[in-house]
Amino acid sequence: MNIVVCVKQVPDTATERKLRSDDKTLDRDAVDGVINELDEYAVEEALRLKEAHGGEVTVLTMGPAKAADTIRKALAMGADKAVHLVDDALAGSDALSTSYALAQALGRVGFDVVVLGSESTDARTGVLAAMLAERLGVPQLSQARKVEVNGSAVTIERVTDYGYDRVEASLPAVVSVVEKINEPRYPSFKGIMAAKKKPVETLGAADLEADAGQLGLAGAWSEVVDFAVAPPRAAGTVVKDEGDGGAKAAEFLASKKFI
């Protein structure tokens, strides 16, 4: 089975994140990059699928040069090879232009199943899997807490508010996973050493045979117009109960248009 797992390098959630003043995108140079947490679960699931059904796991990432660290981590966990989509023309992509670039790359790499985390900790749009499936014209199975492949069918347990739905589709397909799905393995010593020798193919925008107008900032449908630091929390209003506390509280809420 040809398994592709999409991973993203995100700013370490433990560090302070800043937006750049010029193009108002996240300043990725200023922070430590780590693998998006949910993507570790995606890599783990991809590896388990390979262990159960054979085949190969390819890591696909789009990101600046330093995202190579994230690729190495996924390779150290056990993936076989990687494709790194890196080009200044891709900077500033929103979810829509990212999905376009990744879909073009996937068309080139080929796949039976694409596994990815259901959202990333930086932008948290959570729409990439759906966009990707739509662009590739294959079924999307989202929010999986369990994945099984049987011949040419894939079945997942999709997490819902009330429990889970069993969703089945034919391969090829896109599967997004949640953290309940597994316990990601740590890279082993041998895994880390072996990762250094695994092939990483670098692709630029030109390799994608893409419409340049749909890539990067140029292709983004969303635009950050302005941003500001969240204001520090102001002192609260204390309602003193002198028999009319309820009415005063209601008045306050009404003044703020909460009720």
Add this chain to the structure above:
Amino acid sequence: MDFTLPETALAVQRGIADVCSRYDMGYWERCEAEKRWPDEVWADLAKGGWLGLGVPEEYGGGGQGLLEMAVATETLAASGSAGGSAFTYVLTPGFGALTLSRHGTPEQKGTLLPRLATGELETCFALTEPDAGSNSLAISTFARQDGAEYVVNGQKIWITGVQRATWMMLVTRTIPAEEAKPRTNGMTVFLVNVPEAVEKGQLSYRPIPKMGANTTPSNMVFFDDLRVPAANVVGEVHGGAVVLWDILNPERILLGASALGGAEVALRVGVEYARQREVFGRPIGANQAIAFPLAQVQAKIELARLMLYKAAWLFDQGLPCGTESNIAKLTASQAAWEAADAAFQTHGGMAYSLEYPVARLLTDARIGKIAPVTEELLLNYVATQVLGLPRSF
């Protein structure tokens, strides 16, 4: 001269940090408070092959040297486990696996190394006796030959990790110290199967209530006609000193590395507090009285690390490393103590609260100045062996 760490050591740094990132300071504090072995970390280290780093590849290990193991120990300690808890890495990967890799018989290596590499078997090391600590050649635990077996009688103290160990690396005398010429002659190292000996009533132990490092108990151990097959001798009969030096030098380097990691975490905690705590309307770290001791510690950490890596490198090259490992151990444990003390002072009254991590770090750092060898004995070594001053003993 090239100071970059080899790729293997960088891989260790990254890999161990990855494992440790799932265990915060609170985890280690709980282990210490509950006096329990860090089972979860141990299992993760085992799974990733990190425990077998120093075991040759043919026995299922990583085939790496002491440098990689030192980096592993340092990284583990620096993640929050600090000095005491880094015993986790020294007892089995160090005392057991490293020693047997160098000195084990083919039989001992074949049966033990693969299972030491996976952490399935654990070891401890028994040298110190109530009347022989700094003067370890004066040990009196005696092994008398009886056909194909040896019969051991005597007593050890401070033996750490007996509870979990399947095998004890036991240092004995086969020629009494008074009769041995030179004094290093007549020592023999044995592999003792602890659970078996306990079951037969030939070995017993009692934990010593201690001030810190409680993730791993330290014990009094008693040998009562303990019978050990001759096949369990490590190295040569009477020639145990050769094995012993190859235990003690790596021990200094690994516990030096654990002290170094302890210094790093204490400094991190101290600096963090110095940045956040405001007194007289400014962060206390803006006062040089607070900042300079922390800066001083940073300098000492860098120096100790250089010395430590050099000592480990020498050992891996098969070159003499006695002076360097002693100096590395001395400087690393001093850095640990000064780091913990500076972090402690920086915390003001909060340092004394057990809700902050500094008290544990200070307690942990204190052992480094005593065990596995005291600061005085290290200085003695430098004074007599390096400076050629007259011996005091």
